[in-house]
Amino acid sequence: MFRICSLFLLFVSALLAEPADWIWSARYVITVNPQHRVIENGAVAIRGDHILAVGTKAEIDARFQPKQRLDRPDAILAPGLINTHTHAAMSLFRGIADDQKLQDWLEKYIFPAEAKNVSPEFVRWGTRLGCLEMLLGGTTTFTDMYYFEDVVAEAAKEAGMRGVLGETIIRFPVADAKTPADSLAFTARYLERFRNDPLIVPAVAPHALYTNSDETLKAARALANRFHAPLLIHLAETKKENDDTLAERHMTATQVLDSLGVLTGRTVAAHCVWVNDADMRTLKQRGVGVAHCPSSNMKLASGVAPVVKMLALGIPVGLGPDGPAGSNNDFNLFEEMDLAAKLQKVTTLDPQVLPAAQALDMATILGARALGMEKEIGSIEAGKRADLITIRLDQPNAVPMYDPVSQIVYALKASDVRDVMVNGNPVVRDTKILTLNEPQILEKAREYRVQIQKSLAGH
Numbered sequence: 001m002f003r004i005c006s007l008f009l010l011f012v013s014a015l016l017a018e019p020a021d022w023i024w025s026a027r028y029v030i031t032v033n034p035q036h037r038v039i040e041n042g043a044v045a046i047r048g049d050h051i052l053a054v055g056t057k058a059e060i061d062a063r064f065q066p067k068q069r070l071d072r073p074d075a076i077l078a079p080g081l082i083n084t085h086t087h088a089a090m091s092l093f094r095g096i097a098d099d100q101k102l103q104d105w106l107e108k109y110i111f112p113a114e115a116k117n118v119s120p121e122f123v124r125w126g127t128r129l130g131c132l133e134m135l136l137g138g139t140t141t142f143t144d145m146y147y148f149e150d151v152v153a154e155a156a157k158e159a160g161m162r163g164v165l166g167e168t169i170i171r172f173p174v175a176d177a178k179t180p181a182d183s184l185a186f187t188a189r190y191l192e193r194f195r196n197d198p199l200i201v202p203a204v205a206p207h208a209l210y211t212n213s214d215e216t217l218k219a220a221r222a223l224a225n226r227f228h229a230p231l232l233i234h235l236a237e238t239k240k241e242n243d244d245t246l247a248e249r250h251m252t253a254t255q256v257l258d259s260l261g262v263l264t265g266r267t268v269a270a271h272c273v274w275v276n277d278a279d280m281r282t283l284k285q286r287g288v289g290v291a292h293c294p295s296s297n298m299k300l301a302s303g304v305a306p307v308v309k310m311l312a313l314g315i316p317v318g319l320g321p322d323g324p325a326g327s328n329n330d331f332n333l334f335e336e337m338d339l340a341a342k343l344q345k346v347t348t349l350d351p352q353v354l355p356a357a358q359a360l361d362m363a364t365i366l367g368a369r370a371l372g373m374e375k376e377i378g379s380i381e382a383g384k385r386a387d388l389i390t391i392r393l394d395q396p397n398a399v400p401m402y403d404p405v406s407q408i409v410y411a412l413k414a415s416d417v418r419d420v421m422v423n424g425n426p427v428v429r430d431t432k433i434l435t436l437n438e439p440q441i442l443e444k445a446r447e448y449r450v451q452i453q454k455s456l457a458g459h
Helices: 002-016 057-063 088-093 102-117 120-136 149-159 180-194 214-226 239-249 253-259 277-286 294-299 307-313 333-348 356-363 365-370 404-410 438-455
Strands: 018-030 038-047 050-056 064-079 081-086 139-146 162-169 200-206 231-235 267-271 289-292 317-319 388-392 417-422 425-429
Touching: 018 050, 018 057, 018 388, 018 404, 018 417, 038 057, 038 064, 050 057, 057 064, 064 404, 064 417, 081 267, 081 289, 081 317, 081 333, 081 365, 088 102, 088 120, 088 139, 088 438, 102 438, 120 139, 120 149, 120 417, 120 425, 120 438, 139 149, 139 231, 139 417, 149 162, 149 180, 149 200, 162 180, 162 231, 180 200, 180 214, 200 214, 214 231, 231 253, 239 253, 253 277, 277 307, 289 365, 294 333, 307 317, 307 333, 317 333, 317 356, 317 365, 333 356, 333 404, 356 365, 356 404
Parallel strands: 018 064, 081 139, 139 162, 162 200, 200 231, 231 267, 267 289, 289 317
Antiparallel strands: 018 038, 038 050, 064 388, 388 417, 417 425
């Protein structure tokens, strides 16, 4: 009789359970929600592209009937990481010119290499390589600035990856445009094509103040505002840029951009190393998101961004690897979390600044806020997009476990990522990419190395 009653109750509960496409469960669920809740033996229910609920495994199992399950009892389940600044297709230039000053790196190596090699197919294969590395390392959203950004968008969608992708506008002739006017026209068509895309947020990306005229910068802002699109720009990256702008304009780069109206509208500014207190107040007032790139700033000796001050002001500061050619040679956001925290500690001589939880925020919810997407991504909360990762805890660097948040920032690695979901679709399972042809991409990258070396022979 008892067995019959139990079976009947199970049958009734199954009938009453809400349908779900997936339940993902893990030893810890790190939500990064406003309460920063960490759930031991937690689970997440997913339907379509969004999160239905998050709670303990017992709660979620009792409430939902999933079509499929992923149970990782020896892993952390966390939001997908958000890269707020990079140049994905430049993965094909990885290591081409290390240990150089920024201006020398750009003018003597990168700009000539790009002039001889960049094409739509170069961008497609470079972006595939970048997306492969990013997804395997737990990055589910990337913010890009490059040429043929429509091709970047196609490659990102093929990979199943989310992207805020900015078409570069620059004063000299480049692979996809002879003039800034051509770039602006190209960008307008690109914005029109990808507006309202479920994965791609198309953006306008004037390279920097010092590589564009005032008129082009104003036109880029007007175009972004017309399409309600973000504007991405490099800002105050080096002392040279800062000194030159002060000498020529008697204003900082931030002040110049603000005087031109460039910061009025949705904006993501990369680097912001050489910003003073007045500049930071301006960034805060204009609602500018900042992409902090510690590896790049260290490798190019650009300086140390005043991240602690920016965060104290309430400026949303995300993380970006920049690169991956010379300024930093990978797309590893675990490394950026670790370095962001340590760089602020050593330069302020205070080990308590930028603690692990804040570094994780920068790679997730603060990155989402910097991009203006905090209502969609950046944390594990009901109603948000299902961008999730699991990080294995069975490797030597993961044991013992006292604090899972500190473990992510200071001990775990990109190579510890086991599973990745973007927009409700699994894209990495058991460390294997599901959406891209990894052997083909790696072979193509090796072919491009030969081509690039030949093009620069005797340079």
